Amino acid sequence: MTPRRFLVALAVLLLVALGAWWAVERRAAALPEAGDMPGMPGATSRSAVPGSESLSLTADQIQSFGITFGTVEERALEPSVRATGLVVFDETRVAQVTSKVSGFVERLDADYTGQQVRRGQALYALYSPELVSGQEELLAAARLPGATGRAAVPGLPRGEADLLEAARQRLALWDVSQGQLDAVLRRGTPQRTITFFSPVAGVVIEKQVVLGQAIESGQPLYTIADLRAVWVTADLRESDAGAVAEGSSAEVEFAAFPGQPVSGRVSFVAPTLQGASRSVQARIAVPNPDGKLRPGMYGTVRIAAPGRLALTVPSAAVVRTGERSIVFVDLRGGRFAAREVETGRATAGFTEVLAGLEPGQRVVTSAQFLLESESNLGEIMRSMMGQAGAGAMEDMDKGGDGGGHEGAHGEDKGADMRGRPGTTMPDERR
Secondary structure (H helix, E strand, C coil): CHHHHHHHHHHHHHHHHHHHHHHHCCCHHCCHHHHHHHCCCCCEEEEECCCCCECCCEEEEEEEECCEEEECEEEEEEEEEEEEEEEECCCCHHEEECCCCEEEEEECCCCCCCECCCCCCEEEEEECCCHHHHHHHHHHHHHHCCCCCCCCCCCCCCCCHHHHHHHHHHHHHHHCCCCHHHHHHHCCCCEEEEEECCCCCCEEEEEEECCCCEEHHHHHHHHEECCCCEEEEEEEHHHHHHHHCCCCEEEEEECCCCCEEEEEEEEEEEECCCCCEEEEEEEEEEEEECCCCCCCCCEEEEEEEECCCEEEEEHHHHHCCCCCEEEEEEECCEEEEEEEEEEEECCHHHHHHHEECCCEEHHHHHHHHHHHHHHHHHHHHHHHHHHHHEEEEEEHHHHHCCCCCCHHHHHHHHHHHHCCCCCCHHHHCC
């Protein structure tokens, strides 16, 4: 190594050493003491958690970091499970209108999807040769002598009276109403078309028939849903499945109605897990008298879980690193230590602690990341100083045969560095 390069390396080494010394002096109060440093005389092992060695801070540092504290204590946990909910039809209030005879649709009274219908309201009128034939049989049975007044003989058929009743029953099984049958008997002639009515009140959610269409027996024509009550299905995480049971109270909030939560109860919890999402579906029955909740709407579901006493800390005190959870404990006198904890459920700003802390301990609820950085500063500075010293020794070993060549040039190089911003040569410190 030439004298110039040797002087440059020496100057850089001195600058690194001075910077490290200044940083160590500034952070001296935060560095672990010798007795707490692993590998040093008198060291004591505390924990396998990185940064778990105790550290000291002055009152000014505590104030400047904005450190606040909470307490480890038993609290009544009333956890709530939060999930996303979807409004769906109440399956017990959905009905399908199906034709029981073949024929041709000659009139549609419910002619569009979404139409509100009442129970007993006309849906469509059908011309059917079967219905016409059935009415003629009814009239023929009614014309038989004494068909409506003969007394039955015990053990024998009722004769003509039974024929009339059988004709009535046949048409009634085809959903012809008793009022329509009485009207046919009064008029004495069959009706060409028969009107069919809605069996339930609700909204037409499916319409599968058009005017003039030929339909077959058993063909579905309408699907009608009663929306005065709906279901909200919530997909629960696997970890929350044990906290929810049938009968649990729940509240659902919708973006369309801010500040107006809807109350309901869990009516069903699925016995199996959904394979793709690894979630459990819960069903919440919700009243909907004014019809403002529409199937397909999303909401936020909060289900109340059974409450119990548990050892807790403020949730802000828990630092989650991905692999573990850490809490900084106040050892008094400005000393702090990180402790690994095992956590349980969290609710209302508090987290359950299953292991790692004792009741009455004071924990840090803010600036934990600053404390973690402070507790690791000593190791970082020692590593920097060790690397700088090893590099300087390597340069000196390589330059042992450099002699005194270019000494004047080396001095010029050092003189040039004095004028640079942030550069302080050793002779300038005197």
